Amino acid sequence: MEILRVENISKVYGTKRSAKQFRALNNISFSVKKGEFLGVMGPSGSGKTTLLNIIGSIDRPTTGRCIIDGQDLTKLNKNQLAQHRIKNIGFIFQDYNLLETMTLKENIILPLALHGYKVREMEAKLARLSHDLGITGVLDKYPYEVSGGEQQRAAACRAVITNPKIILADEPTGNLDSKSGRALLDLLTLINQKYQATILMVTHDVFAASYCQKIMFIRDGEIYNELYAGESKRQFFDAIIDVMSVLGGADNEADYFSHS
Amino acid sequence: MKLITLAIRNIKRSFSKYAMYFFALSFSVFTVYSFLALMYNDQVMAKFTYSDRYRAMLISFGVVIFVFVAFFLISSNNSFIRARKKEISTYSLFGMTNRKIGWLLFVETMIVGSAALVVGLAVGIFASKLIAMILLNLTLTHFVGDVEFSTAPKVVYLTVVPFLLVFGVIGLTGRWVIGRFELIDLFKANKMPETRFKGSILLLLFSLMLMGTGYYLAAWRDPLLLMMLALPILVLVIVGTFLFFRGGLPKILSWLQNRRSYYRGDNLIAVSTFNHRLKSISGLMAAIAVLSAVAVTVIASGYTLYATVEKSTYDAVGYDLYFYTNDEQVLHDVRAAFAEHDVAVIMEHTTYRYQARPRTDMFVAAEWEFGTPDTYYRIYPQSEFNQLLRAARERYPQADVGKGEAVLAVRTGNNELLEKEWVGRKLDFSNSSLTVTACMDLDITDFGAYYTVVVNDSDFTALMENGDIITTDSGKSPFDRVTVVKYENPLGSHDLNRRLNQVLAGRVSSYRLAYNHYIDALENFGLVCFIGFFMSIVFILMTASLLYFKQIMAAQEERHLYQTLRKIGIRPQQEARVITKRLLPVFFIPLLLGFLHSIFAMKSADTMVFSGMLAVENSYLIVLKFSAAMYLGYGLVYGIFYLITRRQYINIVS
Ligand SMILES: Nc1ncnc2c1ncn2[C@@H]1O[C@H](COP(=O)(O)OP(=O)(O)OP(=O)(O)O)[C@@H](O)[C@H]1O
Ligand SMILES: [Mg+2]
Numbered sequence: 012m013e014i015l016r017v018e019n020i021s022k023v024y025g026t027k028r029s030a031k032q033f034r035a036l037n038n039i040s041f042s043v044k045k046g047e048f049l050g051v052m053g054p055s056g057s058g059k060t061t062l063l064n065i066i067g068s069i070d071r072p073t074t075g076r077c078i079i080d081g082q083d084l085t086k087l088n089k090n091q092l093a094q095h096r097i098k099n100i101g102f103i104f105q106d107y108n109l110l111e112t113m114t115l116k117e118n119i120i121l122p123l124a125l126h127g128y129k130v131r132e133m134e135a136k137l138a139r140l141s142h143d144l145g146i147t148g149v150l151d152k153y154p155y156e157v158s159g160g161e162q163q164r165a166a167a168c169r170a171v172i173t174n175p176k177i178i179l180a181d182e183p184t185g186n187l188d189s190k191s192g193r194a195l196l197d198l199l200t201l202i203n204q205k206y207q208a209t210i211l212m213v214t215h216d217v218f219a220a221s222y223c224q225k226i227m228f229i230r231d232g233e234i235y236n237e238l239y240a241g242e243s244k245r246q247f248f249d250a251i252i253d254v255m256s257v258l259g260g261a262d263n264e265a266d267y268f269s270h271s
Numbered sequence: 272m273k274l275i276t277l278a279i280r281n282i283k284r285s286f287s288k289y290a291m292y293f294f295a296l297s298f299s300v301f302t303v304y305s306f307l308a309l310m311y312n313d314q315v316m317a318k319f320t321y322s323d324r325y326r327a328m329l330i331s332f333g334v335v336i337f338v339f340v341a342f343f344l345i346s347s348n349n350s351f352i353r354a355r356k357k358e359i360s361t362y363s364l365f366g367m368t369n370r371k372i373g374w375l376l377f378v379e380t381m382i383v384g385s386a387a388l389v390v391g392l393a394v395g396i397f398a399s400k401l402i403a404m405i406l407l408n409l410t411l412t413h414f415v416g417d418v419e420f421s422t423a424p425k426v427v428y429l430t431v432v433p434f435l436l437v438f439g440v441i442g443l444t445g446r447w448v449i450g451r452f453e454l455i456d457l458f459k460a461n462k463m464p465e466t467r468f469k470g471s472i473l474l475l476l477f478s479l480m481l482m483g484t485g486y487y488l489a490a491w492r493d494p495l496l497l498m499m500l501a502l503p504i505l506v507l508v509i510v511g512t513f514l515f516f517r518g519g520l521p522k523i524l525s526w527l528q529n530r531r532s533y534y535r536g537d538n539l540i541a542v543s544t545f546n547h548r549l550k551s552i553s554g555l556m557a558a559i560a561v562l563s564a565v566a567v568t569v570i571a572s573g574y575t576l577y578a579t580v581e582k583s584t585y586d587a588v589g590y591d592l593y594f595y596t597n598d599e600q601v602l603h604d605v606r607a608a609f610a611e612h613d614v615a616v617i618m619e620h621t622t623y624r625y626q627a628r629p630r631t632d633m634f635v636a637a638e639w640e641f642g643t644p645d646t647y648y649r650i651y652p653q654s655e656f657n658q659l660l661r662a663a664r665e666r667y668p669q670a671d672v673g674k675g676e677a678v679l680a681v682r683t684g685n686n687e688l689l690e691k692e693w694v695g696r697k698l699d700f701s702n703s704s705l706t707v708t709a710c711m712d713l714d715i716t717d718f719g720a721y722y723t724v725v726v727n728d729s730d731f732t733a734l735m736e737n738g739d740i741i742t743t744d745s746g747k748s749p750f751d752r753v754t755v756v757k758y759e760n761p762l763g764s765h766d767l768n769r770r771l772n773q774v775l776a777g778r779v780s781s782y783r784l785a786y787n788h789y790i791d792a793l794e795n796f797g798l799v800c801f802i803g804f805f806m807s808i809v810f811i812l813m814t815a816s817l818l819y820f821k822q823i824m825a826a827q828e829e830r831h832l833y834q835t836l837r838k839i840g841i842r843p844q845q846e847a848r849v850i851t852k853r854l855l856p857v858f859f860i861p862l863l864l865g866f867l868h869s870i871f872a873m874k875s876a877d878t879m880v881f882s883g884m885l886a887v888e889n890s891y892l893i894v895l896k897f898s899a900a901m902y903l904g905y906g907l908v909y910g911i912f913y914l915i916t917r918r919q920y921i922n923i924v925s
Binding site: 067069089090092093094095096097098100102104108109110111112113117120121122124125126127130133169 | 531534535536537539540543544546547831832834835836837838839840841842843844845
């Protein structure tokens, strides 16, 4: 079943008249099936974050439509969009975006709190997730008191705690060591399988990408290539490296994989 | 040269951001200039400095203003530098020496300061005539004509020099402040939230106890004791207020954070954010609470005095005019004065000052002693007494005394207590006795005695025949008779009243003119009122602009928070609610606490001043009524600042 369809989306930064127009996305179309774990790769500046923002309805496309679960996002008003985001979408941002005035715990349950959940429910969900991600010990600390990796995991926790239909992750493993990076990827996989959550993950990390069922490569705002995971993870990994070496912009993670 | 270009560019770029800072600086200049201009205005000085009391009042008002302006300049400058930490650290990172940065700050401060001086002075020169007019008109009912107002160069000079000095010092301290910055702190400054106050239950209880004790003492009913306690009360309440914001409020917040309702989305955001701001703002909030209390108390007192002048005049004097004399010529001259100025006399009545010494038991009622050997009473037949009442300005119920009865009139403020003691008692005259059946709370018929007794006309005649009533002193010379006069427009007929003063002064043993009392009171209270309003405006504008300033700084740091919230999916109305919950407490907790302080301060003021002035059972209620009007006004102006701040805050975060 199709959960997300992107139709001819373009995004142009800068005002129409100004000379400094920049086309970050150029007429992109694709669709994602429910329960899919999709990776998005591409060189820096290729428009990955822009694409994710549009799908997450944080940003509006200049032209084109984005349809989630049969609902055309361009037709929703501000209120409905906010409702939609909180109910259907979980974000893991490139720069965490944790609120500095709140403890990790408060940050994580924030979406539930905005949604009006009961305290007991919130705490039950929180306990399970934070255990899976290994941040139970730092829940009462403030973001500036914990490491970048812990912040990133808390951000992941916040994204998945509402059981969203689609999880949008922008380089979620960018700041993690291999162990916690893998824990996060395992968690995403688990959520993907257990709750049939659809995941779109932007990454530069080939190892992280190899967790995906499908990789979409973007260059200069256009889809450049697609790869499907086959029987062997190793083959998939090599194929990704091949494409990325043409595209440029991948971290060299070959050693990383062989050691793990 | 390059430094100046950079300075000018910086100012230009951040002008909209710091418009409020500029406004605040200009306003302090304006305030100081206006005050000095008043002090150096001949007419104003001639009016107010003949009495040391007024001079002391004006000077202490001046001191308050200067202290406040200094406080204001220092704290706004601190916020200003803090807000620029990031920018300063960037200069530093790219190799600008601290010395050079210091110079840059100095040049900037001097440019902005000079501009503020020019604007403040211009507005001050323009408005000071207006201010003097308002002051004189408020305080002098019969003030007509123009105020001479030339701009004294001396005043300009006296304003400019200290301010340039202050700006210079502020500019130079910038150098000192950045010397203490660590580069790493600077970069963290924007990212790292201010550390939180945990608050402590001990501080909370202690602060409440201090304020409570202050309140308790302020509600004391003994005016003399209150006078002595004034300073301790002030200290208790002020220290309590600061401790409350420093340690008590954070504790309350952390309690709120432990409640379930805290986890409702908007509470969670607003409370935690507010909590993080508390450290930088608790001192200011406490200052605002105290200052608002002071300002509001002064205007409330001034206004109550001003609004009750007429009533208090008649409570003190009773009649438009009365005088003691047996000289027919004086009476004639007085009548001539009325005719000359064409003012209609409504009623004129002359009475003997009858005196009687009936015996009673010795006892005390409503704090008055009765039955002592030297107790004597003014005594009137009912008809005469009622004539006097009719001649009084205030409407009193007429007395109706039966045969064998007596009514006692004493000004006690607590008639019930008096009646409880008195009703049923007997006044024993030489061969008759009268039973007291009622008491009245008034003293306008005493004319020198403490107590008045009213009896039935026929009883009065009998007592007179019996020799119980005397109209002469021991040397057999008659007491001066009293003449009371009620006439049209008694407080407005300036010329007539001046003439009456001429006619009566020195020729009668005593006289009182409601007009004199009224004018005195107006001059006195008008000044208090004026100072109150001026001070309130200064306080409101400065404290509110400081708050505004801090919140705008905060908004710049909190932008990020709202961006994230929007990404998570907060609804626009929910966001508006969060902003309200975030800002409202900052503005209104201090204000409400200030009002509470003031309510108790007004209680003291009532005990010390108003209860003696207003002849009503519960003068505090009247005082509160007038105070409430002033609280409302103050709150409204303050509320406008809240709205401006909220609007600007929303502009920044969205
Ligand atoms: N608000 C903006 N205004 C103008 N241009 C923008 C804006 N946001 C992004 N861009 C430009 O759009 C292009 C795509 O940006 P985007 O953030 O989507 O890249 P990305 O693929 O996520 O890169 P990275 O891997 O470095 O995160 C970039 O060239 C960027 O400079
Ligand atoms: Mg990106």
